[in-house]
Amino acid sequence: MxxxxxxxxxxxxxxxxxxxxxxxxxxxxxxxxxxxxxxxxxxxxxxxxxxxxxxxxxxxxxxxxxxxxxxxxxxxxxxxxxxxxxxxxxADLPSGRRRVSIPTVYGGRHGPQLAEAAQAAGLSEQEAIASLSQAEVRVTTIGFAPGQPYLGTLPEVWDIPRQTGLTPQVPVGALVVAIRQLVLFSVTTPTGWRHVGQTHARLFRPDHDQPFLLRAGDVVRFPAISAEAFDTMKDDGVTVEALT
Known part of the structure; x- marks a missing residue:
C-alpha cells in the first residue's frame, strides 16, 4: 500500500x-x-x-x-x-455526508474569550470573526460527550494552545477554539479551550430517530449573526443539505 x-x-x-x-x-x-x-x-x-x-x-x-x-x-x-x-x-470520504450551517454569535457576552483567542492568533477581533465564520470545517470525530463534534482543520493562524487553566463552565452550544480545531459543546462543561461564540444548536436529541445532529465527515460552517438576532431566534437556525 x-x-x-x-x-x-x-x-x-x-x-x-x-x-x-x-x-x-x-x-x-x-x-x-x-x-x-x-x-x-x-x-x-x-x-x-x-x-x-x-x-x-x-x-x-x-x-x-x-x-x-x-x-x-x-x-x-x-x-x-x-x-x-x-x-x-x-480514499473518497464516506457517502451520506452533509453540509451544515449553524448560525453563531461571536464575542461579547456570548463569546467572552474571542479577544484573547484573536490576540493569540495575531488577528483583530473582526479578522478573527471573519476567519472563523467563513471557514468550512469537517467533523473529524464525535466524542467526549453525546453528539459533541471536533471540527478542523482551521487555517494555521489558529494553531493556538489551550489555556493553562480551566474556564469553570461554558453553556450548551458554546463554540470553542484551540490547536486549529473547533469544538461545539453538547453539554455544559468546564474547558481549557477558548469560548469564542455561541449557538442554539441542539447536538444531542435523544427523542429523535437520529439523536446526534452531526456525523463524522459532515462539513460545517458557523456564519456570524448579531447578538440581537441570536437573542430573538425562535429555533436553532441550523440548515442541512446533502453533499453531492
Missing part, C-alpha cells in the same frame, strides 16, 4: 482481548482523518467475519470483535488485507 502515512503507519494495536485500533497517524492531519473515516465506512459496508463494531476517532478506527467467534490472528490478517487494498489516505 502507498499513501501519505508516516513511517510505521497504518498499524494495528491490540485493545484488550476483543479490540483492535487501526492507527493512521499519531497526529491529526486531513489525510489521516480521511483514512480513518474511509476505512471505517468500508468495514461497515463489508464487515469481516466476527467484527461486531467499528467506530472512529481523529486518526484511528476502532474495531471490536467476538473473540469466541474469531481469533486475534484472523482479525489482524483480515484488517491487514483490507489496508493493503487501497491508499486510504487518498
Amino acid at each position: 502507498t499513501g501519505q502515512g508516516a513511517q510505521g503507519f497504518p498499524r494495528l494495536d491490540a485493545v484488550g482481548l476483543d479490540g483492535v485500533l487501526v492507527r493512521f497517524a499519531d497526529d491529526l492531519s486531513e489525510a489521516a482523518n480521511r483514512a480513518a473515516l474511509a476505512f471505517s465506512a468500508a468495514l461497515e459496508r463489508d464487515t469481516p467475519d466476527g467484527v461486531e463494531e467499528c467506530s472512529t476517532s481523529l486518526v484511528s478506527a476502532y474495531v471490536r470483535f467476538d473473540p469466541l467467534a474469531v481469533g486475534v490472528d484472523q482479525i489482524h490478517a483480515a484488517l491487514s488485507q483490507r489496508l493493503a487494498e487501497h491508499d486510504w489516505y487518498a
